[in-house]
Amino acid sequence: MTELDPHDHYAEDAELEELVAYLDGELESERATRVEERLATDPAYRTRLRELARTWEMLDHLPQSSVSEHFTETTVELVAVQAEKDLRTQQVAVVRKQQSVRLVLAMVAVVSCLAGFGLIWSWQQRGERRFLRDLPIIEELDMYRVADSVDFLQSLEERGLFTENEEIHDGDL
Amino acid sequence: MAITDSTANRYTALDPDVRLMLRVRDDDAQAFEELVRRYQQRLIGVLEHLVRGKDMAEDLAQEVFLRVFRARKNYKPGAKFSTWLFTIANNVASNALRNRARRKEVDVSTVMGPQREGNPLDEMLAAASGLMPARQLDKLERAEIVQLAVEALNDRQRMALLLAKFEGLSYEEIAQVMQLSPQAVKSLLSRARRNLKDLLRPYMEEGSSPDDPGAA
Incomplete structure (x- = not known):
């Protein structure tokens, strides 16, 4: 062939x-x-x-296939049971979603409260920080008042007078 | 591909089963039961030849109907209802056959189980050669031989053949069901028909014309 x-x-x-x-x-x-x-x-x-x-x-x-006697009923029942299960699963999913949303909202609220508290605290501390920053000047205010001009004070600083004073203050601490 | 309103309207007007399915979409339980009644025999018939086993065919048919029910809320008619149903059936059956192949289950209850070594066509011919084709076959024998021949086809050829023969689907519709091009369906069906012809030639009934050189 x-x-x-x-x-x-x-x-x-x-x-x-x-x-x-x-x-x-x-x-x-x-x-x-x-x-x-x-x-x-x-x-x-x-x-x-x-x-x-x-x-x-x-x-x-080809042999003809036959359908079991109760196929329709069992199929409809099976689908009904599955549909109920699906519905329950959906409901659980909805409840879980709602819970998740609530949890997220609660967390956002807590974080917002903390952030607000931090901001207020920081704002309140601002005055005290300014006071601390200006403290060395306040402490020496009487001495500064004696001086007539800024140039005079600068010349004193160049001679190291304020540094000595600071050293004295540091020693006191 | 999105289904346009005009397509949906056309199929709704043409196909009463589409209208039933639209009632199922609106949670009409009676319409669903009616659909099950209308299609159970056809669906199980195709599935039984596809997966070789009545129990499995019924289980798969239930799975198909369950999927139909679950898909009801998003249902929009883009084809005849039967085409849509058999598309689901094809997916369900393909998954089942794939899972079965993965598990390497051997069905020892059937004479020629699905898990055969070598070329199924050759084995079919070898098996068929012992059935004395020359004598008149009775109805049961003929049914068994035709069934064996259909089972010897591969899954895709078998599905296409069953849809064409018993569901009367066009190439276009079979292509839609099997997610193939119409040309691929044409080739698939011609190969299936040639394989069947080769397998069944020894058993074809007498009565062919004398000048027919291919007749048994």
């Missing part, structure tokens, strides 16, 4: 597809007419079509 070359296989497949599509009523009218013309003149082509048609008819011998 000689082997078919790939072109012959392709032609054979294309011919088979065409015959099957013709049998299935899936060919456009122009191609269906061409098939019918060939069927009228080509006995081998006609035989192939007949074999395919007969094979198709043999499928009618």
Whole structure:
């Protein structure tokens, strides 16, 4: 037996597809007419079509399946039970979502309170921080008042007078 | 792809089962029961040939109906109801067959189980050769041979064949169900028909024309 070359296989497949599509009523009218013309003149082509048609008819011998007596009832019940389960799952999901939203809201409220408290505390501390910053000046205020000008005070600082004073103050501490 | 309102309206007008499904969408339990009654036989028929086993076919059919029910709220008719239903059935059956293949279950209760080594067509021919094709076959034998031949096809060929033969779906509809192109369905069906023809040729009834060189 000689082997078919790939072109012959392709032609054979294309011919088979065409015959099957013709049998299935899936060919456009122009191609269906061409098939019918060939069927009228080509006995081998006609035989192939007949074999395919007969094979198709043999499928009618397939055993008919029967449905269990209570299939409809059990299916409807199963679906009803599942639907109820689905509903319960959905309800639980909704409750969980609501709980999550409440938890997030509570956390936002707590964080907001903490942030507000921090801001107020920080604002209140601002006055005290200013007082602490100015404390060295306040402590030496009487001395500064004696001086007539800023230039004089600066010259005292250059001589290290304030540094000595600070050292004295540090020593006191 | 989004389903347009005009498409939905067209299928609603054409297909009474689409209208039933729209009632199911509105939580009409009777409409759902009616759909089950209308389609159970057809669905189980296809599934039984596909998965080879009545119990499994009924379990899968219930799974299909359950999915239909669960999908009801988002249902919008974009095809005939049967096409939509068999698309779900194809997915359910494909998953089941894939899971079964993964578990490597061997069905020892059937004569030619689903898990066969080698080329199923060759094995089918070998098995069939012992059934004396020359004599007249009785109804049961014929049914068994045709069933074995259908089972020897691969899953996709079998599905396409069953939808075409018993559901009368067009290539376009089968393509939709199996998520293939119509051209792929055409090839699939022609290969399925050739395989079947090769398997069943020895058992074809007498009566072919004398000039038929391919007749048994």
